[in-house]
Amino acid sequence: MIFPLCKRKEQVKTNKFGVFFFGLISFFLFFMPKKLFSVPLNYAIGGYLGIAPSLGCDLQSMRQYYFYNSQSGIDGLNRTQEGYETKNGDRLLGLVGGISGKILIFENYQFRIAFNYASGILGGEGTTLYGSTPDLLEFRYSFRTIDIPFVFGIVIPFWKDIKVSFNCGTAFAYGWYTNSFTENGVTTYKGKFSGKAFPLTILLEAEYFITDKLAVTSSLSYYRGSSKLFTDEYDEDGDVDYARLNFSGYRYSIGVMYYFLSI
Amino acid sequence: MRMKKNIFFKILITFSTLFALCFIWHTYGFAIGEVAVGLNAGATYDLNAMEELASRYNLAMEYYSANNAGTETDQITVPHAPVFGLNVRYQFNFFFFRIGYHYTAPFQSMDGSITPAGGTRNKIKMDVFQASVPTTIGLLVPMGSRSYFFIGCGPSLHHTSITITQSNPVQTSPDFSFASIDRSLSSNKRDSYTGAFVGYHLMIGAEIPVHDKFTVSVEWIHQQGNSHQIENDGIGADDAELKTPKKSINVMGDFVLFGINYYIVF
Numbered sequence: 001m002i003f004p005l006c007k008r009k010e011q012v013k014t015n016k017f018g019v020f021f022f023g024l025i026s027f028f029l030f031f032m033p034k035k036l037f038s039v040p041l042n043y044a045i046g047g048y049l050g051i052a053p054s055l056g057c058d059l060q061s062m063r064q065y066y067f068y069n070s071q072s073g074i075d076g077l078n079r080t081q082e083g084y085e086t087k088n089g090d091r092l093l094g095l096v097g098g099i100s101g102k103i104l105i106f107e108n109y110q111f112r113i114a115f116n117y118a119s120g121i122l123g124g125e126g127t128t129l130y131g132s133t134p135d136l137l138e139f140r141y142s143f144r145t146i147d148i149p150f151v152f153g154i155v156i157p158f159w160k161d162i163k164v165s166f167n168c169g170t171a172f173a174y175g176w177y178t179n180s181f182t183e184n185g186v187t188t189y190k191g192k193f194s195g196k197a198f199p200l201t202i203l204l205e206a207e208y209f210i211t212d213k214l215a216v217t218s219s220l221s222y223y224r225g226s227s228k229l230f231t232d233e234y235d236e237d238g239d240v241d242y243a244r245l246n247f248s249g250y251r252y253s254i255g256v257m258y259y260f261l262s263i
Numbered sequence: 264m265r266m267k268k269n270i271f272f273k274i275l276i277t278f279s280t281l282f283a284l285c286f287i288w289h290t291y292g293f294a295i296g297e298v299a300v301g302l303n304a305g306a307t308y309d310l311n312a313m314e315e316l317a318s319r320y321n322l323a324m325e326y327y328s329a330n331n332a333g334t335e336t337d338q339i340t341v342p343h344a345p346v347f348g349l350n351v352r353y354q355f356n357f358f359f360f361r362i363g364y365h366y367t368a369p370f371q372s373m374d375g376s377i378t379p380a381g382g383t384r385n386k387i388k389m390d391v392f393q394a395s396v397p398t399t400i401g402l403l404v405p406m407g408s409r410s411y412f413f414i415g416c417g418p419s420l421h422h423t424s425i426t427i428t429q430s431n432p433v434q435t436s437p438d439f440s441f442a443s444i445d446r447s448l449s450s451n452k453r454d455s456y457t458g459a460f461v462g463y464h465l466m467i468g469a470e471i472p473v474h475d476k477f478t479v480s481v482e483w484i485h486q487q488g489n490s491h492q493i494e495n496d497g498i499g500a501d502d503a504e505l506k507t508p509k510k511s512i513n514v515m516g517d518f519v520l521f522g523i524n525y526y527i528v529f
Contacts, residue, residue, distance in 0.1 A: 108471045168482075231325075244318060
């Protein structure tokens with residue numbers, strides 16, 4: 001047996017969706033006009049930087065849920081009471097950067113693939129209360145992710161030097177999530193999780209051509225999807241936690257795109 | 264299954280009537296404007312917002328497993344679901360009015376299991392489907408001949424169902440039930456909620472021509488809505504019929520759709 005039983009089951013599930021997605025793309029390729037395949041293609045590559053608000057979403061884990069009574073992750077963890085010095089913990093604000101490549105067919109269709117890296121840079125730490133006494137709890141989170149979105153879209157030229165495209169597809173996303181909870185400044189429980197998911201991806205992108213081959217881009221992308229629960233990989237605290245990696249959220253980016261053929 | 268068929272036929276009849284009205288409206292009501300019919304296919308994720316509930320069951324399984332050595336778990340996965348739909352659209356200058364129908368249910372089963380050490384395997388399965396009739400009023404941004412960006416919103420009529428079944432939800436030796444781990448979870452053999460209600464949606468997309476009368480489109484529909492409190496068509500752990508607890512169904516979700524449209528010339 002190549003895979004353990006549970007992994008084999010997952011493999012079959014993934015393949016079913018893959019077959020469906022492949023079928024869907026084939027369906028639309030079939031409906032494209034035949035002369036499409038004889039027209040020259042255009043290619044473009046580019047890079048961009050941006051922000052990803054609420055990276056990792058609510059960063060929920062089993063420890064928060066059962067031990068600190070927060071059913072909505074970091075959002076439900078914030079508590080305060082007179083006589084205690086607490087600090088509000090916000091969701092993570094992420095910085096995102098990436099490179100992309102695309103094939104334009106007929107100047108109106110495009111297949112776009114990219115490689116993105118996003119990491120939380122602000123938020124994700126605070127001090128709250130837990131238990132009936134209550135006691136102080138310091139918490140800290142981090143979330144990093146790489147993803148490879150694959151989207152198909154429609155490109156519409158607007159005036160003579162602007163192109164706007166709307167794209168939909170899916171992404172392979174892999175993330176790393178860590179959390180740390182210090183109870184009363186004494187005992188610290190740490191969690192470390194990593195894993196993959198395939199979120200749905202939507203991309204709205206506008207390009208302004210400053211030369212006939214170089215464009216400045218601005219894009220808004222939206223991801224929707226999360227993983228199953230992963231086991232805590234950090235063993236030194238003697239505690240086992242479970243968490244899912246949530247890749248849902250918006251990303252705003254600006255960048256440049258170079259076209260190999262003039263528009 | 265029979266209920267699903269009945270609903271399907273009801274929606275089909277409604278849709279056909281609306282299509283006929285649209286046809287008559289176009290022919291006799293206006294001299295200008297265009298009517299298009301379209302077929303859509305795509306995908307959605309987290310149908311009927313089940314991800315949060317599935318995650319709670321998964322957390323409960325792992326929490327029980329962490330505290331009871333020898334327990335075996337198989338987590339519930341939340342799959343993508345294919346979406347199939349059709350629509351009729353009337354467009355006039357910069358405006359469009361569209362009525363659509365979408366049906367979606369996951370190809371893959373949403374199931375998992377927990378086997379307490381020395382106990383019996385409790386298989387938990389979630390069956391969901393959603394049929395929606397979104398009615399959209401929106402703006403077209405023309406970019407050329409039948410090339411548009413469009414943005415619209417409007418009410419959606421949803422018919423949805425959630426059924427959660429468990430094979431051995433309450434066990435005494437060893438002591439196990441989901442409700443004893445997390446009070447928000449069920450320990451019934453079946454919890455089933457089916458309802459029709461109105462929510463709303465936002466739609467953004469683009470469309471370009473591939474032929475004189477055919478266009479292809481890409482669109483994103485974000486929908487939100489909560490049903491009223493729906494009675495449970497349930498079966499308890501003791502095989503007694505249940506009407507409680509009442510729950511509402513949340514249909515917040517995103518649909519990614521690719522479409523092919525045909526413009527009818529009268």
